[in-house]
Amino acid sequence: MTLERSLFGRLAVVMSVLLTAGAAVLITASWYSARTAADDAYDRVLVGAALQIADGLAVQEGALIVDLRASAFEMLGLADRDRIFYRIVDPTGKTLTGHRDLETNIDLATVHREPVLSSGLYKGEAVRIAVVGRALSDPAASGWAHVILAQTVEARRGLTHELTLGAAITIVIMCFLALVVMILSIRQALRPVNQLGGALRRRDPQDLTPLSVSVPRELRPFVGSINHFMGRLNERVVLLQRFIADAAHQIRTPLTALTAQLDLLNSGELDETDRQHLSRVQQRADELARLTNQLLSHAMVIHRAESVQLEPVDLNEIARRAFRVAVPITVDPDIVVSFEEADAELTVLGDPVSLREAIVNVIDNALRHGTLSRLEVRVRDAGPFAHVEVEDDGPGIPSEEWPRVTQRFQTSKAGEGSAGLGFAIASEVAAAHGGALQFRAKGADAHGFTVILALPRIHREGK
Secondary structure, eight states: OHHHHOOHHHHHHHHHHHHHHHHHHHHHHHHHHHHHHHHHHHHHHHHHHHHHHTTTTEEEEEEEEEEEOOOHHHTTTSSSTTTTTEEEEOTSSSSEEETOOOOOSSGGGGSSSEEEEEEEEEEEEEEEEEEEEEEEETTTEEEEEEEEEEEEEEHHHHHHHHHHHHHHHHHHHHHHHHHHHHHHHHHHHHHHHHHHHHHHSSSSSSSOSOOOOOOOGGGGGHHHHHHHHHHHHHHHHHEEEEEEEHHHHHHHHHHHHHHHHHHSSSSGGGGGGHHHHHHHHHHHHHHHHHHHHHHHHHHHHHHHHHOOOOOEEEEHHHHHHHHHHOOOTTTOTTSSEEEOOOOSSSSSEOOOOHHHHHHHHHHHHHHHOOOOOEEEEEEEEETTEEEEEEESSOOOOOOGGGHHTTSTTOOOOGTTOOOOEEEEEEHHHHHTTOOOEEEEEOOOOOOEEEEEEEEEEEOOOOO
């Protein structure tokens, strides 16, 4: 099963992917910027503390002493999650105080101009190290003393996380709002497409004139193609109508003439074999005429279902006219034929010609293949539906064949000259009118087999 492809869905997915990628890039940039800002802030504090410690170095009585100022450690104490390590080295390279195992990969000779910062590990923890040099000019202790100050990075990592989280929340909210705005914009931009589809759906099926709708410039080629196609389709419909009319005239005329010529033959002057041949020719001519009429009727019904606008019609009147057409004057006088219309007017929304053809085919089928001595045609009120019931006293059709006999060229009377189009025509007409062709077999309280053309009713005001 494949999902239906949607232009709106594709645009929404593309926009979502682009916004997600953009958000990822912005969050990464925010993290990098936050880390740089946190490192810069804490590095300044670390260097400032190291400089204050270096300012506390002095030579007294020929010895180098250290005055560890509390303010230096108070500054570092603002990062309460970090630990501090320090080491003070005299000009001879000897550790004066602090952690003797605190090492740095910085060449101490390079810190004479300005403090130097580096990252490293101390006792298995990541630390940031600042090295500051202090020049001593006393004859008793001349040279450069160095202060090595290290601080763990938990606080700066926490600050980076907080800054990144704040920026990420802002970015996500902005991307969500942008996605909502984009979705609304896409819907607004695609509205002319929906309006064009609605204009096509609302058009009358027989209206093949060019579309006259206001659309954006991008849709004009599409509308032009539709109008071109509708123009070609209108030409084909006109040709088809002309062909059906010409075919009906050209085929029916020679068939009628052939049937008349056969009727003029005097079977009394023929021997038994010739009479049998004549009878078969007459039978085949009748079957051919009936098949031709049904094929043309079927083509007409299909065409009218797609091109004729339905209108309110009285089913009583249509059924009466169909009854008069379908029951020939030469019907067997031993067959009792009756027509019963509904007591009140039954209005349906339909095409009178197609409905009449459907009822004619049902009655004709009953006369040819079902009726033994009785045929009843009734129009009946069935609540929301109006029924045209054609009942005969014949054997009927087995219920397992009901679904099949409504298909074209499918019949339960294959050996009796049936083409299998009568019920197909009636079923297609009923479906085109929102109804159905139904069957009712002989039951305990029924007199015979009944074919029902069920059509939805409409109620006129005052009826």
